[in-house]
Amino acid sequence: xxxxxxxxxxxxxxxxxxxxxxxxxxxxxxxxxxxxxxxxxxxxxxxxxxxxxxxxxxxxxxxxxxxxxxxxxxxxxxxxxxxxxxxxxxxxxxxxxxxxxxxxxxxxxxxxxxxxxxxxxxxxxxxxxxxxxxxxxxxxxxxxxxxxxxxxxxxxxxxxxxxxxxxxxxxxxxxxxxxxxxxxxxxxxxxxxxxxxxxxxxxxxxxxxxxxxxxxxxxxxxxxxxxxxxxxxxxxxxxxxxxxxxxxxxxxxxxxxxxxxxxxxxxxxxxxxxxxxxxxxxxxxxxxxxxxxxxxxxxxxxxxxxxxxxxxxxxxxxxxxxxxxxxxxxxxxxxxxxxxxxxxxxxxxxxxxxxxxxxxxxxxxxxxxxxxxxxxxxxxxxxxxxxxxxxxxxxxxxxxxxxxxxxxxxxxxxxxxxxxxxxxxxxxxxxxxxxxxxxxxxxxxxxxxxxxxxxxxxxxxxxxxxxxxxxxxxxxxxxxxxxxxx
Numbered sequence: 001x002x003x004x005x006x007x008x009x010x011x012x013x014x015x016x017x018x019x020x021x022x023x024x025x026x027x028x029x030x031x032x033x034x035x036x037x038x039x040x041x042x043x044x045x046x047x048x049x050x051x052x053x054x055x056x057x058x059x060x061x062x063x064x065x066x067x068x069x070x071x072x073x074x075x076x077x078x079x080x081x082x083x084x085x086x087x088x089x090x091x092x093x094x095x096x097x098x099x100x101x102x103x104x105x106x107x108x109x110x111x112x113x114x115x116x117x118x119x120x121x122x123x124x125x126x127x128x129x130x131x132x133x134x135x136x137x138x139x140x141x142x143x144x145x146x147x148x149x150x151x152x153x154x155x156x157x158x159x160x161x162x163x164x165x166x167x168x169x170x171x172x173x174x175x176x177x178x179x180x181x182x183x184x185x186x187x188x189x190x191x192x193x194x195x196x197x198x199x200x201x202x203x204x205x206x207x208x209x210x211x212x213x214x215x216x217x218x219x220x221x222x223x224x225x226x227x228x229x230x231x232x233x234x235x236x237x238x239x240x241x242x243x244x245x246x247x248x249x250x251x252x253x254x255x256x257x258x259x260x261x262x263x264x265x266x267x268x269x270x271x272x273x274x275x276x277x278x279x280x281x282x283x284x285x286x287x288x289x290x291x292x293x294x295x296x297x298x299x300x301x302x303x304x305x306x307x308x309x310x311x312x313x314x315x316x317x318x319x320x321x322x323x324x325x326x327x328x329x330x331x332x333x334x335x336x337x338x339x340x341x342x343x344x345x346x347x348x349x350x351x352x353x354x355x356x357x358x359x360x361x362x363x364x365x366x367x368x369x370x371x372x373x374x375x376x377x378x379x380x381x382x383x384x385x386x387x388x389x390x391x392x393x394x395x396x397x398x399x400x401x402x403x404x405x406x407x408x409x410x411x412x413x414x415x416x417x418x419x420x421x422x423x424x425x426x427x428x429x430x431x432x433x434x435x436x437x438x439x440x441x442x443x444x445x446x447x448x449x450x451x452x453x454x455x456x457x458x459x460x461x462x463x464x465x466x467x468x469x470x471x472x473x474x475x476x477x478x479x480x481x482x483x484x485x486x
Contacts, residue, residue, distance in 0.1 A: 001206055001207075001243070002207040003206060003235075003239050004165060004204065004205055004206070004207045004208075004209075005165055005166060005202065005203075005204055005231070005235045006162050006164075006165065006202070006203045006204065006205060006212055006215075007162065007164035007165070007167075007169070007170045007200060007201065007202055008159070008160050008161060008162035008163070008164065008200075008201040008215075009159075009160045009164070009170060009173060009174060009198055009199065009200055009201070010157060010158070010159050010160075010198070010199040010201065011158045011159075011160075011177055011196065011197070011198050011199075012155050012156075012157050012197045012198075012199070013062075013155065013156045013158060013181050013186070013187045013195070013196055014027075014153055014154070014155055014187055014188075014195040014196070015054075015055050015059075015154040015155065015156055015186055015187060016058065016185065016186055016187055016188055017052055017055050017058070017154055018054075019052060019054075020041065020125070020151075020152035020153055020154060021051070021055050021092075021123065021124075021125050021152060021153070021154035022040060022050060022051065022052065022092065022125060022152055023038055023041055023049070023050070023152050024038065025038045025040075025041055025152060027153050029193045031149055033131075033145070033147035033149060034146075034147060034148050034149065035149065036149040037128075037148040037149060037151055037152075040152070041087070041148060041151045041152045042087050042148065042151075043087040043088040048281050049092060049279075049281055049282055051282065051285065055123060055154040056123070056285065056287065057291075057295060058156065058184075058186035059099045059100055059121065059123055060099075060287065060291070060292055060295045061184050061186055061295055061299065062100060062156060062180075062181065062184060063100035063103065063121065064295060064296050065180060065184055065299065066103030066104060066105055067102075067103050067104055068101055068102045068103030068118065068121070069101045069102055069103075070099065070100060070101075070287060071097060071098065071100070071101060071287070072286065072287055072288075072289070073097070073284050073286050073287075074094060074098055074099040074284065074285045074287075075094065075095075075096065075097045075284050075285070076092055076093070076094055076278070076279045076282045076285065077092075077093055077094060077095040077096070077276045077277060077278055078090040078092060078093075078275075078276065078277055078279050079093045079095070079124075079274045080274055080275045080276075081274060083127070083130075084130065084146050085127045085128035085129060085130050085146055085148070085151070086127045086128065086151070087128075087148065087151065091124060091125060091127060092124060092125050092282070093122060093124035093125070094122035094123055095276045096276075098120040098121065098122035098123075099122060099285060099287070100118075100120060100121035100122070100156075101120055102117070102118060102119075102120070103117075103118040104116065104117055104118060105118060105160075105173065105176055105177060105180070106176070107173055107175070107176035107322075108172065108319065108322045109166075109168055109169050111319045113318070114169060114172070116160050116161065116164060116173055117160070117163060118158065118159065118160055118161070119160065119161055120158075120159050121156050121157065121158040121159070122156070122157055122159075123154065123155070123156060123285075124155050124157055125151070125152045125153065125154065125155065126150045126152065126153040126154075126155050127150065127151060128147055128148040128150055128151040129146070129147045129149075129150055130144060130145075130146055131144060131145040131146065131147060132144050150194070156187075158177065160173065162201065162203075162212065162215075167227075167228045167232050167235075168228070170227065170228070170231055171224050171228045174198055174224060174227055175224060175326075178196055179303070179326055179327050181196070182327065182328070183300070183302075183303060183328040184299075184300070191222045191223055192222070194222065196222075197220050197221070197222055198220075198221045198222075198227055199217055199218065199219050199220065199221070200217070200218040200227060200230060200231055200234070201215045201217050202215060202216055202217075202218060202231055202234045202235055202238070203215040203216070203238070203248070204235055204238045204239050204242070204248075213238070214247070214248040214249070214250050215248075215250060216234060216248065216249075216250065216251055216252070216253050217251075217253065218230045218231070218234055218253050218254070218255050218262055219252050219253065219254060219265065220254075221255055226255055226257050229255070229257070229260055230255035230262060233255075233260060233261055233262055234253065234262050237262065249267070250267070251264055251265070251266065251267050252265045252266050252267075253265055303325045303331075306331055307321040307322055307324075308321070310324060310325065310331075310334075310335075313346075314338055314347070314349075314350065315346060315347055316346065316347060316350045320350050320354065323354050324350060324354065327368070329367070329369050330353070330368050333353060333357075333368050334349065334350060334375075336379075337349045337352070337375040337378050337379050337382070339379070340375060340378070340379020340382075340383075341379045341383060342383050342386045342387075345382055345386050348385065348386070349378070349379070349382055352378060352381075353378075356396060356399055357371065357373070360399075372402070372403050372409075373399065373402045373403055373409070374409065377402050377410075377411060380410075380411045380412070381395055381398055381399060381402065381411040384398075384415065388422060388471060389415065389422055390415060390420055390421065390422050391422055391468070391469075391472055393472075394420050394422065394468060394469065397418070398411055398415060398418075398420065401414045401418070402414065420469065421469070422469055422470070422471050426474065426478065429462075429466070429470050429471070429474050429475060429478055430478055430482070432462050432465045432466055432470065433462055433475070433478055433479050435465065436458055436461045436465060437458070437482060437483070439461075440457075443457050443458055443461075444458070444483065447483060448483070455479070455480075455483075458479060458483075459472075459475055459476060459479060462475050462479065463475065
């Protein structure tokens with residue numbers, strides 16, 4: 001039997017406010033346990049929550065960016081469950097009327113564009129953190145502990161429709177969402193610190209069946225690689241279970257990257273199990289139209305609009321434009337480079353940003369913001385390729401020198417100091433070609449017998465004689481001319 005995977009993602013985005021969603025405690029990461037939890041976070045008697053306006057504004061920004069309906073009136077509810085990392089024994093969240101309703105997110109899987117519908121995005125508070133691994137109690141005994149520093153941290157939970165059909169598509173969606181919330185400045189995107197966590201709802205069904213299978217939820221996946229592996233394992237587990245005559249149980253599971261498997265954590269609750277009801281301590285959240293319009297006016301150019309403009313203004317393909325707008329910083333770097341190159345060379349600038357720049361950043365595990373080769377330097381380097389001063393191959397040597405900080409980041413100074421200026425004199429190149437032809441009669445004979453590889457071999461010999469400095473176009477043109485004459 002052939003099976004289809006059905007995937008929906010719930011993503012917890014930590015909002016970039018300095019204070020928590022209902023208290024004035026700091027949200028800074030890395031403080032000593034329980035040093036950033038005040039009376040409100042600890043649910044001491046007599047304390048009341050107060051809404052953080054900055055968290056609401058970030059939710060509005062997201063809603064506008066995905067084309068969703070921003071509710072003029074939304075309601076906070078109490079989601080009741082009993083775990084030691086939640087002092088109140090309930091979480092303040094939104095249920096029936098969330099602040100952001102609907103919307104879409106578009107992204108590329110390879111060169112194919114996909115669009116996924118969003119169900120909702122709602123504001124809520126985070127819980128604390130249970131500590132188990134290598135935790136030592138006050139008397140040296142093995143124990144567990146609770147750190148309440150995260151309690152009350154503002155989250156925007158973004159829920160997709162179950163429209164994804166492969167692990168690749170789910171990862172591409174998660175990457176696009178991660179890039180968008182960072183683009184908007186509503187989240188720092190740090191997955192290692194828990195700022196962006198994904199829950200994957202996974203089920204399988206026979207290909208062609210309309211009804212969904214029983215889903216499981218793989219909880220709190222904090223890397224794109226682990227998300228892919230968790231979905232693949234869980235789908236395979238469910239298929240094997242069904243084919244062996246078993247049934248899938250609705251439950252919450254944990255992904256163990258060391259063993260590359262998911263494990264059962266607890267049975268998965270339904271909404272009625274949480275006994276939602278409106279929080280009596282918080283009035284409805286009312287968002288006036290003029291607030292929404294002010295946020296709309298302050299939005300940056302969004303990824304889709306920028307992508308379409310790059311295609312239109314710079315002549316890059318839709319796929320290249322999608323790569324160049326993968327993050328706001330990369331988009332800004334490319335555009336600054338495109339403006340620094342000679343007219344008509346934006347495509348070459350795109351190739352360099354996606355090629356040599358991206359590869360070197362990945363190799364050194366650096367972000368584009370830390371790139372030692374500025375957009376201006378790269379633009380001048382591309383200009384020297386365009387005017388024939390250096391070849392594209394030699395340009396990579398110059399780029400490496402600029403990366404290392406040689407000659408104050410001046411491409412011209414590097415070219416002169418290293419003697420890399422391209423040989424474009426027809427007479428000099430012609431002389432080298434004559435010598436290569438004379439020294440390689442067998443290869444010349446192979447070329448004349450119709451073997452095109454022989455021509456490439458001769459080009460290589462000429463470039464070797466020129467120490468890579470000869471203009472490649474001139475070498476090709478003059479070599480064919482001379483082989484035709486002799």
